[in-house]
Amino acid sequence: MGLAGTLNAFNFSALSSLTSLNLTFNELYGSIPPTISALSKLTSLDLCTNNFAGIIPLQIISLTKLNSFNLSENQISGSIPPWLSNMTWLNFLYLHQNNLSGTIPKELGRLGNLLELKIYTNHITGSIPLTLGNLTQLQVLDCSTNGISGSIPPELGNLVNLVYLEMSNNSLIGFHPS
Structure with missing residues (x-):
């Protein structure tokens, strides 16, 4: 049995040297506390498979060394924040x-170091931003099982390092671009 409860009362500043935080497969709930920003040396933050709810806190942006950010399999709501594009080291x-x-923010196209982007099984709508074609280092893109519509932009042909592309279970139309 894993941890249960919230992180709101936890004193993150006492762990200022921490470089990796993995709290997967627990029973943590509530919102992600903004005080997590005290972990300024984090390179990996993995909070997947819990019951976190609420929005992605803006304070995450202060984790300037973070290269892996995993919030999958929670109850996170709201939209994908455009400010995530400022985390260019991800x-x-x-x-x-x-x-x-909401939609996939076009600003995500500024994440030039991104190797994997997984946003499947949410309630994302709208079209695939053309700017995702700027993610030339991307190896994995999974946008499946959402409400994404429109056609696959030909700009995704710029993703020369892509080895896995999953866009099933959406409302895409038209032909696959060459």
Whole structure:
């Protein structure tokens, strides 16, 4: 049996040297506390498979060394924040299996170091931003099981390092671009 409860009363400043925080497969709930920003040396933050709810806190942006951010399999809601595009050092962004809604922010196309982007099984709508074609280091893109519509932009042909592309269970139309 894992941890249960919230992180709201936890004193993150006491762990200022921590470089990796993995709290997967627990029974943590509530919102992600903004005080997590005290972990300024974090390179990996993995909070997947819990019951966190609420929005992604803006304070995450202060984790300037973070290269892996995993919030998958929670109850996170709201939209994918455009400010995530300021985290240009990210290699892995996992937001799948939450309650995220809205559109894929075009600003995510500024995450030039991103290797994997997984946003599947949410409530994301709208079209695939053309700017995702700027993510030339991307190896994995999974946008499946959402409400994404429109056609697959030909700009995704710029993703020369892509080895896995999953867009099933959406409302895409038209032909696959060459």
